[in-house]
Amino acid sequence: MQFSFTSEQEEFRSILRRFFEDKSPTTAVRRLMATENGWDRAAWQELNQQLGLTAIHIPEAYGGQGFSFVELGIVLEEMGRALVCAPYFSSTVLAATAIVNAGTEAQKRDLLPAIADGSCIATLAFTEPNGRWDAIGVETTAVSEGGQYRLNGVKSYVLDGHTADLIVVLARGDKGLSFFTVPGDAPGLTRRALKVMDPTRKQARLEFASVEALLLGEEGGAAAPFERTMIQAAACLANEMVGGAERLRESALDYANLRVQFGRSIASFQSMKHKQADMLVDVELAKSAAYAAASAAAEDDPDLPAIASLAKAAASEAYMQTAISTIQIHGGIGFTWDNDTHLWFKRAKSSEVFLGDATWHRELMMRAWNV
Amino acid sequence: MNEEIIRADVRAWLEANWRVDYGLVEWRNKLIDSGWGVPTWPVDWFGKGMPAGLAAVVDEEFLRIGAVGVAKAGIRRLAAATLLAHGTPAQKQQFLRRSLTGEDSWCQLFSEPGSGSDLAGATTKAERKGNRWVINGQKVWTTSAHHADWGLLLARTDFDVAKHQGLSYFVIDMHQPGVDVHPLRQMNGHASFNQVFLTDAEVLPEHLVLDVGRGWAVATTTLMHERREADGVRNWGRASVGVGRIYDEERAENATVMEPYKWYPQRAGRVDLVIERAKAAGVNGDPVVRQEIAKLLVLSKSAEWTARRARAAQMQGKPQGPEGSLGKLASSHVARAAARVHTMIAGADAMLTGEDGAMGGVIAEILVSVPAGSIAGGTDEIQRNIISERVLGMPKEPRTDNDRPFRDVPKNLVG
Ligand SMILES: Cc1cc2nc3c(=O)[nH]c(=O)nc-3n(C[C@H](O)[C@H](O)[C@H](O)COP(=O)(O)OP(=O)(O)OC[C@H]3O[C@@H](n4cnc5c(N)ncnc54)[C@H](O)[C@@H]3O)c2cc1C
Numbered sequence: 001m002q003f004s005f006t007s008e009q010e011e012f013r014s015i016l017r018r019f020f021e022d023k024s025p026t027t028a029v030r031r032l033m034a035t036e037n038g039w040d041r042a043a044w045q046e047l048n049q050q051l052g053l054t055a056i057h058i059p060e061a062y063g064g065q066g067f068s069f070v071e072l073g074i075v076l077e078e079m080g081r082a083l084v085c086a087p088y089f090s091s092t093v094l095a096a097t098a099i100v101n102a103g104t105e106a107q108k109r110d111l112l113p114a115i116a117d118g119s120c121i122a123t124l125a126f127t128e129p130n131g132r133w134d135a136i137g138v139e140t141t142a143v144s145e146g147g148q149y150r151l152n153g154v155k156s157y158v159l160d161g162h163t164a165d166l167i168v169v170l171a172r173g174d175k176g177l178s179f180f181t182v183p184g185d186a187p188g189l190t191r192r193a194l195k196v197m198d199p200t201r202k203q204a205r206l207e208f209a210s211v212e213a214l215l216l217g218e219e220g221g222a223a224a225p226f227e228r229t230m231i232q233a234a235a236c237l238a239n240e241m242v243g244g245a246e247r248l249r250e251s252a253l254d255y256a257n258l259r260v261q262f263g264r265s266i267a268s269f270q271s272m273k274h275k276q277a278d279m280l281v282d283v284e285l286a287k288s289a290a291y292a293a294a295s296a297a298a299e300d301d302p303d304l305p306a307i308a309s310l311a312k313a314a315a316s317e318a319y320m321q322t323a324i325s326t327i328q329i330h331g332g333i334g335f336t337w338d339n340d341t342h343l344w345f346k347r348a349k350s351s352e353v354f355l356g357d358a359t360w361h362r363e364l365m366m367r368a369w370n371v
Numbered sequence: 372m373n374e375e376i377i378r379a380d381v382r383a384w385l386e387a388n389w390r391v392d393y394g395l396v397e398w399r400n401k402l403i404d405s406g407w408g409v410p411t412w413p414v415d416w417f418g419k420g421m422p423a424g425l426a427a428v429v430d431e432e433f434l435r436i437g438a439v440g441v442a443k444a445g446i447r448r449l450a451a452a453t454l455l456a457h458g459t460p461a462q463k464q465q466f467l468r469r470s471l472t473g474e475d476s477w478c479q480l481f482s483e484p485g486s487g488s489d490l491a492g493a494t495t496k497a498e499r500k501g502n503r504w505v506i507n508g509q510k511v512w513t514t515s516a517h518h519a520d521w522g523l524l525l526a527r528t529d530f531d532v533a534k535h536q537g538l539s540y541f542v543i544d545m546h547q548p549g550v551d552v553h554p555l556r557q558m559n560g561h562a563s564f565n566q567v568f569l570t571d572a573e574v575l576p577e578h579l580v581l582d583v584g585r586g587w588a589v590a591t592t593t594l595m596h597e598r599r600e601a602d603g604v605r606n607w608g609r610a611s612v613g614v615g616r617i618y619d620e621e622r623a624e625n626a627t628v629m630e631p632y633k634w635y636p637q638r639a640g641r642v643d644l645v646i647e648r649a650k651a652a653g654v655n656g657d658p659v660v661r662q663e664i665a666k667l668l669v670l671s672k673s674a675e676w677t678a679r680r681a682r683a684a685q686m687q688g689k690p691q692g693p694e695g696s697l698g699k700l701a702s703s704h705v706a707r708a709a710a711r712v713h714t715m716i717a718g719a720d721a722m723l724t725g726e727d728g729a730m731g732g733v734i735a736e737i738l739v740s741v742p743a744g745s746i747a748g749g750t751d752e753i754q755r756n757i758i759s760e761r762v763l764g765m766p767k768e769p770r771t772d773n774d775r776p777f778r779d780v781p782k783n784l785v786g
Contacts, residue, residue, distance in 0.1 A: 003676065003679040003680050003682070003683040004680065004683035004684060004686075004687060253763055253765070256765070257765070264766075267765045267766055268765070268766035268768075270756070270768065272765075273755065273756065273759035273760070273765050273766075274756075274759065276758075276759050276763055276765060277700070277754070277755035277756075277758035277759045277763070280697065280758055280763065281697055281700055281701055281704075281758075284677055284697060285670070285673035285674060285676075285677055285701060286673065288673050288674075288676035288677040288679075288680055289669070289672065289673040289676060291680070292672075292676045310668070310669050310673075313665070313669050314669050314673050359662060362661070362665030362669065363661060363662070365665055365668070365669070366661050366664065366665050369668075371646055371649065371650075371655050371661065
């Protein structure tokens with residue numbers, strides 16, 4: 001396992017950090033989060049083209065850059081830090097990874113290049129209104145009629161589901177679980193943007209009424225690639241989350257150093273100092289776990305399922321706790337709409353739950369370790 | 372230097388040299404001469420100048436072949452690190468080798484009844500009389516003082532300057548009439564720390580470390596190492612199962628000079644026991660217990676990986692300063708979480724101790740030893756002060772003790 005970044009990786013991170021500071025200040029975040037789409041196609045394409053972000057971990061054979069989950073983790077950490085409003089987790093992390101894991105050679109050649117160059121925005125529709133994060137919750141059905149698959153059912157909590165060009169759908173048929181692809185504008189598909197607490201990451205509810213779909217990979221063979229995708233996605237989300245947590249921790253520190261009460265900076269009060277020290281421990285420990293997970297994903301370590309869940313559990317607790325403490329350190333202003341803290345607080349809350357909360361991932365970790 | 376070359380080198384050396392019929396000291400001297408005993412030390416002083424991050428490879432090879440290492444555990448390690456940094460060549464010559472062979476053992480005479488967290492408030496007095504330093508005062512919580520040959524002593528040489536300026540650092544011979552050691556019984560029943568009364572005890576002038584009045588700088592080095600190595604005795608007594616003369620001698624060492632550290636693994640919480648204990652107790656299927664175990668494992672793994680990150684940074688030559696404090700605070704959290712989980716798993720047996728207790732008393736020993744970790748070597752609160760001030764750059768605590776001669780600073784009223 002890798003416990004430090006190479007100098008190239010450090011350099012990559014600092015380029016990204018400057019870039020996102022420039023392109024995704026909170027004014028931009030606030031503008032985009034107020035829109036129904038949540039992101040701006042032209043702006044995202046321009047930003048993406050300069051760095052090739054959507055291609056990072058997609059293999060070169062399919063138009064990607066062929067980097068590992070460590071580099072993807074760096075991108076995510078920096079995006080989480082800047083709260084970049086873009087269909088990145090949905091398209092690059094969830095959909096592309098599912099296609100890499102499940103697709104046939106021909107399908108990968110067909111689908112991945114457009115996702116890699118950012119011209120196609122994809123997403124993965126797996127959760128349903130029952131809110132389960134594993135395959136047991138899948139009730140959407142796939143039936144084959146004369147060689148043509150048709151989907152019926154409802155998917156929910158689908159990231160960028162109302163704006164994606166291509167939807168990878170997990171459904172159940174005679175032979176078990178399969179993945180399918182459906183264009184975003186397919187007849188019979190009704191998409192509704194959900195009212196999300198975290199407006200920087202949009203979700204949708206998708207109703208499938210006899211929607212024509214193409215099989216992705218093997219019929220009845222989606223269980224294993226789906227599970228693998230969820231594990232890799234948990235590792236990815238943990239990295240995105242620790243980026244946001246660190247940004248919050250730093251903003252709390254900056255504020256404490258500026259605010260004066262009782263004739264002295266509030267940063268000089270010991271309870272504030274100790275809270276900051278505890279925040280540092282929380283965030284650094286969660287970062288270590290997230291980096292371990294990215295490294296394990298890159299190496300396809302047999303221990304990845306446990307480590308990814310460990311990292312997701314650690315990040316869920318640390319991000320939320322850091323958000324709570326950051327508001328507390330800000331006092332009244334921290335509870336206002338104008339102060340930026342709530343933007344990260346809400347991302348912390350939605351990420352805490354998305355892909356399964358800390359309790360769920362602790363249980364997955366225990367199972368992976370055969371306890 | 373890369374990992375593979377080092378692994379091959381140390382393996383070849385061990386295969387050619389390691390034998391179980393050596394005497395302990397004889398073997399350790401050989402090891403010291405080879406540089407493999409303390410590979411991260413400078414080449415001039417028994418080492419190989421290896422980066423800290425590569426030392427793990429050497430340890431792994433020792434473990435693989437079952438070879439005994441130099442004496443590392445306990446205060447001797449702090450003594451060695453401090454003298455390596457600040458000692459004169461003569462001091463290094465006199466003390467380093469015999470510490471590594473285990474012939475000399477050490478204690479740390481820092482804390483006093485009136486100064487614990489506030490170590491710089493020491494009032495033990497060192498006066499120069501003729502060709503000797505003469506020491507008077509009292510130390511407390513001194514681990515291993517009853518076995519120690521030498522003590523690292525922080526004492527005041529000047530009461531008329533500001534607190535931190537009036538301290539000096541000495542190496543004191545513990546075997547002399549002016550040093551009187553009284554064991555203190557701890558809440559876990561062990562008596563590894565002591566009160567030490569110093570009455571006209573003597574120190575040779577050449578055993579002053581650095582200069583008069585610069586004791587605080589030297590003490591800081593000792594404390595930095597102490598925090599960094601908060602779990603340094605984790606592997607206490609591990610190698611002592613082998614058959615052969617050297618193992619017998621090592622076991623004897625563990626039973627005597629190393630005895631005070633016997634309970635140290637328990638004080639760290641024994642996370643290693645949790646899963647097997649849960650399975651043995653048949654509670655590994657209980658969802659509540661599973662969650663608590665999992666929380667503990669998340670914490671302890673994350674802390675371990677954080678330490679690995681710090682080591683990796685050190686290996687790349689990035690300075691490792693006060694981050695050591697982060698690890699110490701994290702290990703307090705781990706230990707407390709472990710104690711909670713061990714209690715859950717043991718159930719009613721958590722009320723019993725000794726042979727009647729769970730695992731023949733080991734679990735009970737964990738439960739009554741864990742509180743030490745967040746006090747010894749700097750309390751959790753002091754670690755938080757250090758992290759916030761030195762790592763995060765937050766304002767220092769307001770002070771009223773630095774701007775006047777130490778003589779005029781208000782003193783402790785209890786103890
Ligand atoms: C098992 C064990 C082994 C030890 N071994 C040794 C040894 O070998 N040699 C040696 O010299 N010492 C040793 N010690 C002593 C140890 O270093 C001290 O006990 C410790 O530093 C705390 O000092 P104190 O006991 O005087 O408590 P105090 O300093 O009186 O602290 C009491 C409480 O006040 C808090 N406090 C104090 N100052 C502050 C502050 N500025 N801000 C916030 N809170 C504060 C503390 O956190 C603590 O909660 C050992 C202690 C233990 C438990």
